Amino acid sequence: MLVSYKWLQEYVDLDGISPEVLADKITRSGIEVESVEVKSEGIKGVIIGHVLECEKHPNADKLNKCLVDIGEEEPVQIICGAPNVAKGQKVAVATPGAWLPGHIKIKRSKLRGEVSNGMICSLQELGIESKLVQKEYANGIFVFPSDVEVGQDALALLNLDDAILELGLTPNRADCMSMIGVAYEVAAILGKDVKLPKIENESVSDNVNSLISARVEAQQEAPLYTLKVIRNVKIGPSPLWMQMRLISAGIRPHNNVVDITNYILLEYGQPLHAFDYDRVGSKEIVVRLANEGEKIVTLDDTERVLKGNHLVITNGKEPVAMAGVMGGANSEVIDRTTTVLLESAYFDALTIREASKDHGLRSEASARYEKGIDPNRVLLAAERAAQLMAAYAGGEVLAGTVEVNHLTVEPAVITIKLEKINRVLGTEISADEVINIFERLQFEVTAQDDQFTVIVPTRRGDITIEEDLIEEVARLYGYDRLPTTLPFGSTTKGGLTAIQTKRRAVKRFLEGAGLYQTTTYSLTSPEKAAQYALEQREPVRLQMPMSEERSNLRLSLIPHLLDVVSYNVARKNDSVAFYELGAIFLKTQENERPEEQEHLAGAITGLWENNQWQGEKKPVDFFVLKGILEGLFTKLGVSQAISYRQAVIDGLHPGRTAEIILNEQTIGFIGQVHPKKQKELDLKETYVFELHTAPLYQYPVPPLKYQMIPRFPAITRDIALVVDRDITASKLQSIIEEAGGELLKTVTIFDLYEGEHMEQGKKSLAFSLVYFDPERTLTDEEVVKAHDQVLVAVKKEAGAELRG
Template identity: 60%
Template sequence: MLVSTKWLSEYVNTQGLNPKDLGEKITRSGIEVDAVIDRSQGMTNVVVGYVKEKVKHPEADKLNICQVDVGDEITQIICGAPNVDAGQKVIVARPGAVLPGGIKIKKAKLRGEISNGMICSLQELGIEGRLVSKAYAEGIYVLPETAVPGESALPLLGLDDIVLELGLTPNRSDALSMLGVAYEVGAILSEDMKYPEASYTESIEKAEDYIKLRVDAIEENPLYIAKVVKNVQVKESPLWLQNRLMAAGVRPHNNVVDITNYVLMEYGQPLHAFDYDRLATKEIVVRLANEEEKIVTLDDQERTLKSNHLVITNGKEPVALAGVMGGANSEVHDGTTTVVIESAYFTASSVRQSSKDHNLRSDASARYEKGVDPNRVVLAAERAASLLAELAGGEVLAGSVVVDKLDKSPAEVIVSPDFINSRLGMKISLEDMTSILTRLKFDFQVANGYLYIKAPTRRQDIKIPEDIVEEIARMYGYDEIPMTLPVEESKPGGLTSYQAKRRQVRGFMEGAGLYQAITYSLTSKEMAQKFALESAPVTELLMPMSEERSTLRQSLIPHLLEAVTYNTARQADTVALYEIGSVFLGETESGLPQEQEHLAGVIAGKWVEHSWQGEKKSVDFFVLKGIVGGLMDLLGHTADLTFERTVVEGMHPGRTASIQLAGVEIGIIGQLHPAEQKARDLKETYVFELNLVKVLTKEVETLYYAPVSKFPSITRDIALVVEREKAAGELQAIIQQSGGKLLKAVHLFDLYEGEKMEPGKKSIAFSLTYFDPERTLTDEEVVNAHNKVLKALAEQAGAELRG
């Protein structure tokens, strides 16, 4: 909402108050002032000029040489505007003038002729083109005959004004009008406000003899008023009216349309003017539209109506989309002589439906959607009739044609001062509260320790006691509310253990070189369960936007693979992504999907590339396994972490493992199946996914530190010949279990499958470290422990020492 401070001063006394200070007071009272706009924009030396003579420039067809009276002299100015002519009063920027944007005007020579300044358009004075009347959109602006040459043009154009831009919240629709803002400012400054006068001489003819009215949709339109004004002269609005509309962000058209827009901005009540003769039937019928009915609105768009759209008709065809926009078939034009003024109360839901369905928003619909004051409907109609009589020479017919079924009673709120103070945590006296309510123009009584308040109908947001608490607080001053600490013992805010660990996970993954990705929770039904860690019923949307986004995912991997495909298709040689997100598994007892947080990662391409050293290393299974292992080490789960070969659909059968924590499966890791890689147009790609909830909620044993021992360790290497299908992890587990307390570490360091091995066999080599922190081991102790290991390997795994 744009509020002209000069216009505002007509309703409430703001004299002696700087507009910036006024804006600050309004902001502190609860309505934020987004900007304080100086319409002059620092302009100087811009005056009224009178064009005494105009001749064509001898060297340029599109330029004119004008002799312009600027008060103290007649000066020559070259002008290229197509509408400049002798006898006009125009806006002149004299040499030395400063225009918006810091543009300085100097004497100049154009095609050999001197130009002492510039004849200006409104756009050159900083007024937006969308606000300039169509008559002057392509040329200079012509001032009225009463303008005096030599005087400053800024006051004449309303550019000596400061405009406040209000950032209104949806509940404060009362401030979508000058009178609403005046009420607010009056309450802030403890000043009374005054309504504009609406007086005129009625004709002896009656409006009801000219127009008939019927409302068939009372629920959507409980109040409708029609006034008739004859002998109207449609012409350009006076300059003061145009200036106020432009300051409010509204484009002037003609005096009839401008008056309806002016009253809209003044009262917050939308109006519409119909050409009486174009109504043809001399009847207005308000009804719901017929299905597939057509109307051409004022923007020359044909619109197809639905049965829930409210329309104004002449009894035969629609002439307006109620509360949104008028129809072209009843538009006021230059030949209009009789006008029907519509002032009505349309329900917010009805207007919102029409506006939404037609993607059509207007100043009128914005106000109807938020709720208008039912007690201003009549006042606005009378104000418009008065202005039509004054500015268009109209003859207002006696009375109005009215259908009124609207309840205009105010909302009643009962609240105690103690309730207000307890909610605010402070002590405001009853006297201060009643003073604030008086300033706000709220009707109230004090009885039995309670405030009985009747909220004015202009304040549609006042419904419950908490609304009164807010009014008292904001007018008393939010700055006056004392700062206090909670009485009860409280703990400072912080992350939960789970949140802190999740933050560690993010830091580790990014430190390992993976970028975080955020993908859709919705996928196709075919992809929903692919790579899922556990099987559960899927959750499908009732009305999906598309089949590709119809089902909640049960794995993060598919969407990460889509991201890899997207990036590699754009010449990204290496892609490393991770995501922490939710998967959805079946339903809970409440009927909602069971949401579970997972961690997934995907890497493809080169992992190491040092071109200067000629070193390159492609991603492989062990790179990703190392990342997972490092993460588990950070979280304190290394001792419980194991990898076991498994088969997962869509993944390589020989390069896929399940990730287990203390014997419980928590995820999968491996390479995509070659067929899957080909289908996605990928090279070797490795993925993993973990149930993050199981990982982060698992308790970690207390960490103990021991001093470095002064006693040496003894290392023994063994090469074992085993069946090719025997897993190295199984052998390592046997060694750890049978090695006793002296065996401190087991490390796999070699795998051989070659010509010298028997068919179906392989050689696996381990390094075993024996150590006692309290003494030096003897060879006999190490040999005994080592023999136990070899015996267990032979008995449990059929392993033989390689000769």
């Protein structure tokens, strides 16, 4: 809801409170003011000018040379390109030195050899949206009424010196979808009275019943329906002040009759509709549900097919309007209209919403009907509109109102005790304070023994139970004045579960290692669904996929992760590292939900280190990614139970791929993407891994134990062992660790040699062995004895020989 600050002052004495302070008070009372916009901000130097002469520019076909009186001693010459500029007009003139929206400064200039002392402005050039500008001025300048004074501030006349408050209304506060509703709210906040418009209609002797009657067949959908007749109207523009108020509220002006109905919509929150009486074609209005398949051409010149649950206004034969949504083109008010048939009604909210939704017609009127209007304003709004049509369209209001009323609406009566209000709010508000709050809201209240009986006006349909009254007390008492209290009773200590803790540790470690988290689709194509799957099953296919590219649930995270890498590399981001922690889906039985498992996957490519000053570059390789995983396993406390085994996996390099094993259970793999796949995705060497996280999370991590820093020296022995090429380093390391006994503390491989000086089918692996005893200094004899056991074991179990 857009609220004009200047317009609001007509209903409530704001005591000079600034728009910003008022916005803060409204927000603190429970309705958020999303913005305060001063339309004239950044604009100055725009005044009213009178075009005395207008002729074609001598050197340009599309320009006009105008002599304009701007209230100075002499008229000034202004070059204008607007097609509708003409002699005798009152226009907005930006004088030299003026500022326009977009930080545009107006200067004296020459256009095709002719001097221009300023600029004649359109509404768009003054910051008004094109969609809000009247049709006749949409492609040219705006022409003011002839009675405006030359030299007057144009911004004030255009209401651009106003401040517009945008209220973010929740659905329950439909009462504030009108200026009077907002006035009641502001008056309650400030402790002021509301000044309502005075309605005084001078009706002619003829009675409305002589020209029109109404019959309502759909009484449940239209429980209250009224009609008034205003004759001898003269269609023309509405007053400038009314046009500008409509524009400020986001409604484009049309003509005086239509503008008045929109004005009342904003003022009272009551939708109205004006028919051309002579074009209705009948002396009876029939309100009924549409016939299935019935058609109507609406005001937007669109033929619409109606359903049986749509409410229509008819002339007894054919629809002339979709009730509460949009009028029909066959009864529209046009320039030749002389007699207006004015409709004001209370329609069922659900019926209007269904019709609005079915036809995609969301209007200001339908929005108010959907959220609920005040039934006690239906007749008042019609009388007020008739008053304005008599004043600004020269109309004569016929006596009486056609009314079909089947509506029974009683104000809500709610009883509540002071004790409950204070108990819920945790306050000690006195009875007098509570009564004062209800009276500021203009609720009728009676008190007896600290019990209040409140009669809620029909404009506040959101208040129906005790808790609603407590909320009203709380927000007007002041949310910031409510005491801060702790909850009573036992509380549950918050915290992360063990799995949540480990999941967070995984993310932090990988991000700390330089990998960026990504999130990809769970849906994929049939070709990608089973690629790189840890467990091969038939993919789960959607019954109604959006496309073939998103038709199957994935079995692996890697295919889409590779797409992310490819996308980045294609955009010159050559060195990237990503990980994803997400779900894969395994098919179980037919027509049953798939099994969902959490997986962790990563992909790296490009340079891992790039020290340009030193000229050092380190590309990613298998061991970079393996090192990251080993760091992660150490972080999770499972590194001692992890081992690797060479593997062949479809889509990965056959010689650079390994399974990852946790306590003899395969939980994932690591490897280089197959060269063919890399070429297909236009990638350089790219390495990936994927893990099943459940075994990692569930692994029983032993309690953390601390050891004293050794006081005694360690002894290191390096050995190079020649073995068959099919013997793995991990196997040799296991043999060494088992044979070394208690004195052998660490075994580290540091070299691999398979060069020309090595026998065919052999390779050399070099290990560093560290021996020490935390309680004493080892002797050479003890180390030699343990070391000899290692050499015997590797020769016996792996056929290893010391390299000479």
